[in-house]
Amino acid sequence: MSEKKAPFILVDGSSYLFRAYHVPQLQRMTNSSGMMTGAVFGVINMLKSLIKEYEPEQMAMVFDAKGKTFRNDLYPEYKANRPPMPEDLRQQIEPIHEIVKAMGLPLLVIDGVEADDVIGTLAKQACKEGRETLISTGDKDMAQLVSDHVTLINTMDKTNPITDRDRVIEKFGVKPEQIIDYLALVGDKVDNIPGVDKCGPKTAVKWLEQYGSLQGVIDHADEIGGKIGENLREAIDRLPLSYELATIKLDCDLEFKPEQLNIGQPDLKELKKLYSDMEFRRWLTEVLKELGEGEAGDSAGDDSEDGPSVALVDRSKYETILEQKELDKWIKKLEEVELFAFDTETTSLNYIEAELVGMSFALDNGEAAYLPVAHSYMGAPEQLERDEVLKQLKPLLESEKHKKVGQNLKYDMSVLANYDIELAGIEFDTMLESYCLNSVASRHDMDTLALHHLNHVNIKFEEIAGKGKNQLTFDQIEVEQAAPYASEDADITMRLHQKLWPELKQNEGPTQIFQHIEMPLLRILSKVERNGVLVDGKLLLEKSHLFEKRLKELEKEAYEIAGKEFNLGSPKQLQVIFYEELGLPILKKTPKGQPSTAEEVLQELALDYPLPKLILEHRGLSKLKSTYTDKLPRMISDKTGRVHTSYHQAIAATGRLSSTEPNLQNIPIKTEEGRSIRTAFIAPKGSKILAADYSQIELRIMAHLSQDEGLLKAFEEGLDVHSATAAEVFDVPLDEVTSNQRRNAKAINFGLIYGMSAFGLAKQIDTDRNTAQDYINTYFARYPGVETYMESTKEKAADLGYVETLYGRRLYLPEIHSKNGMRRKAAERTAINAPMQGSAADIIKLAMLEVDKWLKDVKGIKMIMQVHDELVFEVEEDKLELAQKEIPKLMQSVAELSVPLIADVGVGDNWDEAH
Structure with missing residues (x-):
């Protein structure tokens, strides 16, 4: 028995284009230059999925050509009602064409006819040859092409993607041979095909069941009564035109046959350029791997008129430091250079709990080394002793003279502080260079930056550590695998700096922000994070019990209103109860056409109806409980007895800080329950909480x-x-x-x-x-x-x-x-x-710098939190008067505005009292 041949596939590119453009998740997708890329991504993603599933040998992607077609000659008003293509969609067509061609796929754009006609002609030719043909489209008109050898597939329909003969009958109520008749009767407002006024799908199906065809309907038009009969008789003269407009042409004059539309070899270098321009990271990674550009010694690209491309790393130049003489050699090298890259490897992302496993260094010539100090798996090589190594490196790491560059050095600084080393000489941070250069261009993590700026794919942590619950901590990873990974991090950091810094220096404002705000702030944030805040875990657990009790009361009240028990967190159940059972007004619908139960809808409904108000209270309280009262007590460090957040400088586009684990920015203050969370942020005995907040x-x-x-x-x-x-x-x-x-x-x-x-x-x-x-x-x-x-x-x-x-x-x-x-x-x-x-973000950061400078000579006052326009301090009681006087004065002195800058100060035993 011969092996079944892969189907001949025809892709309706125009259908793909519009469907991808209207996917909500893709509508805001742009590259760094601001070009919309969502439709490009959507089209190519659908195409890749289709090819992966069917593995065709021959196929074509067909797009509509610009300009008029023969249908406009037949009927000048054809498609006259269609609005012009949005410009941000139009500009994505050429990149799609270029990527399709670079993938080795035949691309067809034929003047004078539509994509449907080209597809219909090729499908008919394939049928004559006995080929199974698969047409990928979302266009209902294509149903007229379905036969024993032609099937449609709608890749965006997850329930019934395949349309064969039976599915056409099920979906439209008529056979494929009757689809043109059906379309002619119903008409098409989008394409401006006249049809019969007020004749909907049900009427068209009824007539075709009774009379067999359009001609049969026309022949018996006098038998059909009522207003619809009058409309039919009035439309008779134009129905032949509607039929012709709806008919897909099956005899286009094409210069090729289906057997000539072979899939060719992809042009990997061209795909690399196109994916890089579009910033499609995952696909670029795949292409770079196929090109072998992730391996030692390969180049990221050929020299061009724009100058030589950045070379990829040469891992053969990486060293692993296992002996004292190697460490001595590297310390000497690091002491002699103007700048070196530095990175730490640890057991945890939590800087308080993290234990140092190793360090990596890199020079500006591609040399890099990994220094393991605490790999503990069975069979691990003998390593230099951690405490002794840190003792030898301390003078270098604490030296202002020896300049360092890193990626997110705040973390490394905090880890080293656990070992009584105060990292100094921090000159550059590539994460912050990227952020100050363009805060909205992309993410600022190393992998993204390496791919975007260097066309380089880093070794991923998952590649050496695994994924999920079985993922290894760094001390469990074999040194042979850990060394290239860690060395590459340092090497790529240096290369990123060499790329980013010259670009950043071209603009004075961003350079000033980087040098005089973000880089100095890095040290202060590390200190504030490590100071942490004292949290009353017992009080929070008590609040959790109270919240739990109130949640149960709210559930009971909701059940009484609804007349039954239901899941208050289920949008589907809420839709049924709100709109079907209680008859509440539908204010907004979801993208899928369902009545919405989103927050803003509930807020509006809550003004007039009790159940939405209860649901809102339940949602808010449930979130408070899970995010804060339940979670915060578990976040109290065993080492310090405090909660330590992480501040992020390179997240918010406007320059505001954000925080995670816990997120201090989102504790609500408009509700009594939200404010009560702040009462658990307390001062230790003999101290007070002082909060200084910029006014308006x-x-x-x-x-x-x-x-x-x-x-x-x-x-x-x-x-x-x-x-x-x-x-x-x-x-x-x-x-x-x-x-x-x-x-x-x-x-x-x-x-x-x-x-x-x-x-x-x-x-x-x-x-x-x-x-x-x-x-x-x-x-x-x-x-x-x-x-x-x-x-x-x-x-x-x-x-x-x-x-x-x-x-x-x-x-x-x-x-x-x-x-x-x-x-x-x-x-x-x-x-x-x-x-x-x-500007408000810049001012609060400048205030932190100024206050920290003052605190260097003052004992008994610690900055413990920054939240929006507010700085929070822990102040020993004998320093309270000084703090109340000096801190607002310092905060008000950092900016000269045309109006007074006011900082209000409050004091209390907890954060809520002080706010």
């Missing part, structure tokens, strides 16, 4: 940037700016402003600097859209400088492609010229807000 800093920065006279005056006179705004917007004397008016004015003040629309403001302050627009108009009339600033900022952003903070930090806006209105407006809102939020 972003509004003050807005006043400074806009130079609006009204705002400047309000801050200069020390007025409550929200009350002052309320007096202006609601036209009442300042002393007669109500609490509700002030609350609404606060929403206006903050909403406008975040680019809130009238619709958004209306929802925020519970009014109608017209009233909200009147408030906005009045606000801008009273504060014209703010509107001028906003408009000029949008114009500047459009000209430059970025905005800057007061200190020169840049935020690039890749979508500021997007043809997609929603994306462009989002970029414009970011342009307005980023200078304020980013």
Whole structure:
């Protein structure tokens, strides 16, 4: 019995293109230059999956050509209703074509006909040869091509991807031979095919079941009564045209046959370039491996007109330091160079718990070495003793004279601090170089940077340690595997610095941010992290019990309203109860067309209905419990008795710090339960918690940037700016402003600097859209400088492609010229807000630098947290008066604005009391 031949595959490229473009997860996908890449990724991903599943030998990907086709000659209004292709989709077509060709796949774009016609012609030819043909499309019109030898596949339909003859009948109610008749009767609004007015699918199926064909329907038109019969008779003269427009042409004049459409060898060098341009990391990795460019001695690319490419690592130059004489040699080398790369290998990502397993070093000539000191697996080679090694390296590591570069050196600094070594001479950090160069371009981890900037694929940790629960810690990995991995990390760090630093130096603002804010801050954050905060675990567990009790009460109340028990966390069950059983209004639908139970929907429903309000309370309380009251007690370190967060400098695009394990930024303060979490952050005996918080800093920065006279005056006179705004917007004397008016004015003040629309403001302050627009108009009339600033900022952003903070930090806006209105407006809102939020981030960082400088000569005061615009300290009681006087003064001194910069101070036994 002969082996079954792989099917001949025809891919409807135009169908792929539009379907990929409308996938929500892909719609915001861009490369570093801001080009949209989601459709490219979606199309190629579908294509790769199809090829992997069917392993064809012959296939073609067919796209519509530009310009008119024979159908426009038949009917000038054909497709006249279609809107023009979005520009951000149009610009992705050529890269798709280039990648398809580089993959070795036949690409067909035939003038004068549509992709459907080319596919139909080739499918008919293949059928004549007895070939099984698979057409990959989502186009319903293609159902007319289905036969015993032609099948359709919809790769995005996970339930019924295959459409054969039986499926056509099941799906449309007619046979494949009747699909053209069906399409002619129903018409097509998108393609502007006339059809019969008000004739839907059910009517068309009914007529075709009764009369067999379109001609049969026309012949018996007089027998059909009612309005639909009149519509049919009125359409009779144009039905032949509709039939012709809906018919896929099967005799296109093509220069090739199916057997000539062979899949060729991929052009790996071209794919490497294209995937690199698009920044498709996984596929680029695969191509580089096929090219053998992950191995020692290979080059990342040929020399070109743009200059030589960065060479890949030569692992043959890496050394493993196992003997004293080798260590002596390397210490001498490191002492003699201007700069060396440094990295640590440890047992844990938790810097407090981590134990040092080894260190790696690299020079600027590609030499690198790994120094193992604590690999403990059975059969591990004899290694130099860790304490003795650290004793010898301490002078070098603590030397300001000997400059170091690393990737996320804050972690290495914190680990070495566990061994009483204070890492000094930290000159560069590649993670921060990348971040200051362009905070939104990509992630700033080493693997991403190596691939993006050097076209190099690092050895992955999983490759040497395994995955999941059986993953080894670094001390369990064989030295022979650990050494190249660790040495490469140091080597690539040096190479990244050599690539990034010259680029960063070209722009003064980002360079200043890097040298005078981010790099000095690295040390301080390490110190703040290691200081940690004292947390009352017992109190938190008590709160967990109280929250658990309240959650059960909420569940019981919800069951009573619903009339049955259900899972409060299940969107499906909530949909049924809300919209089918309780009849609540549907305010919004999901992308799949289901009634939404998202947070913002529940908030709106909660204004009028009790169950959504209960669900919201249950969600909030459940999150507090799982994230904080249950988790924080388990995060108290056995070593220190404290909780130690990790601060991240290279995450938020605007420059704000973020924190994880635990996330201190997200502890809610608007609810009593949220504030109660802060009561567990306590001072030790004999000390107090002091919190210093910048007052309305972003509004003050807005006043400074806009130079609006009204705002400047309000801050200069020390007025409550929200009350002052309320007096202006609601036209009442300042002393007669109500609490509700002030609350609404606060929403206006903050909403406008975040680019809130009238619709958004209306929802925020519970009014109608017209009233909200009147408030906005009045606000801008009273504060014209703010509107001028906003408009000029949008114009500047459009000209430059970025905005800057007061200190020169840049935020690039890749979508500021997007043809997609929603994306462009989002970029414009970011342009307005980023200078304020980013400047506030810079100011709090400068404050940390200034306060830390003062703390060097003061004992009994420790900085323990940074949260948004707030610094939190642990202060011994005899230093409290000094701290209350000096800390706000220092915080206020770091920036000279056109309005006073105010830092409010609070003191208490816990964080909540001090806030």
